[in-house]
Amino acid sequence: MRSLKPTVLLVEDERAQRELLTYNLRAEGLEVHCAENGEDALLMVAEVPPDLIILDWMMPLLSGIEVCRQLKSRDETADIPIIMLSARSEDLDAVRGLDTGADDYVVKPYSVRELLARVRTQLRRTCSATTSAAMRFEDITLDPERHRVIRADQELKLGPTEFRLLLTLMERSGRVFSREQLLDRVWGQDIYVDTRTVDVHIGRLRKALMQCGGSDPIRTVRGSGYALG
Template sequence: MAALQPQVLLVEDEPAQREVLTYNLEAEGFSVRCAENGEEAILMVNEALPNLVILDWMIPLMSGIEVCRQLKNRFDTRNIPIIMLSARSEEVDTVRGLETGADDYVIKPYSVLELMARVRTQLRRAGVAMAGGALAFEDITLDVESHRVCRNDQELKLGPIEFRLLTRLMERPGRVFSREQLLDLIWGRDIFVDTRTVDVHVARLRKQLTRFGGDNPIRTIRGSGYAIG
């Protein structure tokens, strides 16, 4: 399993801007998907939740403001950080962008280096770690490259499904994943697995996580799914 790459959705209709940002984001170690308009952005989020969205205000079919509003009003996407890009430099526009739910507002033209720094800041605030392919949540550490999981310095023995499940949960602390989303992420869309299988593996994972004591960090959200933290 390769080292984790935080997923960034870049929503930008200008090809030159899209190319420059994609190049710099990938150089920073991010996995980048691109959308050219608002409707495509919503479709791509529905396919796979990103860790962060870079969203241009002036895009075709659906404005960046409307995309932001929709994502922040949805239970499954409201915690995804959104950085709004805009040539609108008036204070009232900045306020409107932030009040719609954007986590940061960057005025064009901008420094690419500054934007990359803002991306890293938002990911840190969201609890997304990437250094060396390692994740941490409270007293739990997970190393993707070595497939090691420790809690309070005690190594845990996880099966491959439980390891992938914990990885997905720790990538986005506090984010609620439905059983269907976990099935798609862990088993893949082309394989039919009953949603109750998720419950079985969550139970096994919880057993391992509490093997040496400590509270159960995985929450069950009735009617929704599971989250860590």
């Protein structure tokens, strides 16, 4: 029987880091399962999908990037939020991690307090997406309860962050949101995320919305931000 607590899969090959994070995550009231390599992580997700995955980039057998790519390519696991941990601090590495499908990216060494805040935000956003009625904009329908987006009678595949971005934009269609406002609403006010992260996820959202041939509904306002319509 599955626990009523939110479940986190921690994929980290460094024992000291694994034990430190496990202790702090459990202190937050979360159920924690651990994997020491990418292959074990994929097997564990297939058996019992977690509510969130904390995934180290550099691991034996299978890298975190490849684990992320495989999970995000499968319908049954694509909606699981993934926070990527990496010692790589270059902007291109962060973009690569996000392009692979990660929902957040944290550079080592990191503050455990900040990581926990990011975990809470991902779990809160995932849960809050089930509390609203369906919304519509032109030929796009977003159903928060079922976590579904349909455009022109075609169901679209969106990651958790792209889903929350679209939800935010649809709540106030026509309004221009700055990158900072989108960061606060989608990632949370207590978390530092580079504003360029917004651009990466907007790009992914645009691609998903246009995958069936529709026009781009997202308007870029130079120097200001983004709006729907």
